[in-house]
Amino acid sequence: MTVVAAGVRGRTPYDVGRMRVPERSLHLLRDLVHVHTGLFYGEERLMFLQDRLCGRALECGFDSLLDYYYLLKYDDAAEQEWMHAIDALAVQETYFWRESDQLRALTDGILPLLAARRAGPIRIWSLPCASGEEPLSIAMALTEAGWFSRAAIELHASDASEAALRRARAGRYGPRAFRQLPEALRDRYFEPVEGSKDWTVRPELHARVRSWTRVNAVRSAERAPHAGSDVIFCRNLFIYFDHPTVARVVDGFADTMPSPAFLCVAAAESLMRLTTRFELQDIAGAYIYVKP
Ligand SMILES: C[S@@+](CC[C@H](N)C(=O)[O-])C[C@H]1O[C@@H](n2cnc3c(N)ncnc32)[C@H](O)[C@@H]1O
16 A cells, blocks of 8 residues: 555654655665664654655655665665665764763873783774764864874774765864864864854864775674774764664674774663673773773
């Protein structure tokens, strides 16, 4: 059965004009998106999925969500279209100096420990980096603490969304991105854009992030180039995954990270009961998962 402008479980229907949303197609798409990206949409978030993917399906010229499902599942152009689907679904809410207690833990607790034990470069990876605020905050914290002159540090950033990476590479930010960043740091590391409220990141800071690459966190082959990082910031991604997917990704991190290694997740993302491979430790006042 096909419904036009379907609602989910009797909720207010999304205004999709002439878009047909066959009853089962939303669930098929939900399952496909889950397998491909790890993003999980329970019943309460199905409207969001419908909203975002109907918009993208219309852009592709479809009037049925089922046709869009077939494109993502079977078409030769599926891999290309997944980039757009992820862009459409990605929640890219982020800002500078977010949960900065973990930045302090990095500069005051983790790096002294790693620098004392490691001869080679210390590798830090921000996944997902969204539009770049997180890795640039790490770069600011490291610069402020003098770490770039004290140790060889490689900082890399990745996200599954090409649109987010484009913004990160451009390095231009509006006022919302700065809501948590001390003004002195903004003035030191950014330049105001004339005739606008935006700021652009200074090239010296931007260059501290060695690479901005597209990586789907649920695919181990895509994680591989940075899988041996000493420190991974994986914050505000697992809230969108279901528990088995989080456990699988965390297990993948544990398989490939050296010992010791440090995994920073957001305060809202407990890994308790999902892994025994990392121990939660208080490091310089912040909670960090440590691979012993
Ligand atoms: C809310 S942002 C988090 C950004 C930053 N880590 C922070 O905490 O501020 C979530 C990001 O996850 C990305 N994302 C979603 N699914 C992903 C996946 N399977 N692999 C990698 N990144 C993904 C989205 O594109 C989005 O940029």
